Structures are given as C-alpha cells and as structure tokens.
Amino acid sequence: MTYTNHGHHISGTVLNENNRPEHVARCGGPNLCKKCTADAAEAMDSIHKGPLLPANENYQTKAIRLVTEYVVTHLDKTDPVVPFEVYVVWFSKTLRNWKALVSTTLSDGMYYEVTYNGEAEETYVDAYKKFQNIVIRDKLTPAEMKLVGRPREFDENPETD
Numbered sequence: 001m002t003y004t005n006h007g008h009h010i011s012g013t014v015l016n017e018n019n020r021p022e023h024v025a026r027c028g029g030p031n032l033c034k035k036c037t038a039d040a041a042e043a044m045d046s047i048h049k050g051p052l053l054p055a056n057e058n059y060q061t062k063a064i065r066l067v068t069e070y071v072v073t074h075l076d077k078t079d080p081v082v083p084f085e086v087y088v089v090w091f092s093k094t095l096r097n098w099k100a101l102v103s104t105t106l107s108d109g110m111y112y113e114v115t116y117n118g119e120a121e122e123t124y125v126d127a128y129k130k131f132q133n134i135v136i137r138d139k140l141t142p143a144e145m146k147l148v149g150r151p152r153e154f155d156e157n158p159e160t161d
C-alpha cells in the first residue's frame, strides 16, 4: 500500500506515479487524520513483514525498503507513526556489488550505508549517526594565513538537535 484510502501518500513507501489516486481527501493525511494514520501504520506493518524480494524491486528500491524496515523497527513503538521519506543520496554499482548511501527526512541525524555483496548474495545495512560537521576551505582568510604552519583549528559545528 502506497496511499491511504483517503488518497494520501504513505511516507516511507516508494512513490508510484502510475497508481496515484485521482481523489485526495482534505483530511490532513497521516499526521492529522485517524483513518489515514491507521492506514499508514498498517502499511508500515506489512512492509516490515513483507517478502524479502518483491519482483518489482530494483537495487535502489531494495536499499530504500531495507532502511525503511530498519527505521520502522527502531521507532519507539509507544509513539504514533511518524511520517517520513527514505531516499538514496548516492548509489554505485560495480560488477555484482553495489552500495547505496541512504537518508531519511527524520531529524534524527541518522545515515545509512547499504552494501550488497554479490559474491555472498548478502546485503549489509550500516547505521550511522552524524557526529560532527567541519568545514575545510580551499582558500584561507587573511587571519588564517597568519596561522599557516601552526596546528589547524577546525571550525566546530557540533550537532544540536
């Protein structure tokens, strides 16, 4: 299920433009409408229990599905279903192996690396949390020029979420 019965896209499912509903109810969707929330929860449940390799899947939708499953199983079960999108940031394939860097719209600082080992026919999901963001500029400011030769002082932007 990609859309609720009221016609709202269920976050965390892969958008399918071919079966986009003609009518979308003005109910507010999965965040505000009880029926849409129930439909979204059911969809997340079926994704979690779903078959391992749907026939219509490609590498990137597989990566999205695995991360969605991971996120859904790690959400706090006592919280209401949080709508979120899962998307591929970067993808590369070499011979039988591929790797996808995957992110979500959740503001949890999490980042996922999905790696397929074609030799072993196994997929690995690594979950990372953003720890720090530093800036290293190519061009130095005049103030920084005076510091050339001294140990670098990184611009610290610690995460504050």
Ligand SMILES: [Zn+2]
Pocket: 004, 006, 025, 027, 028, 029, 030, 033, 034, 035, 036
């Ligand atoms: Zn609704």
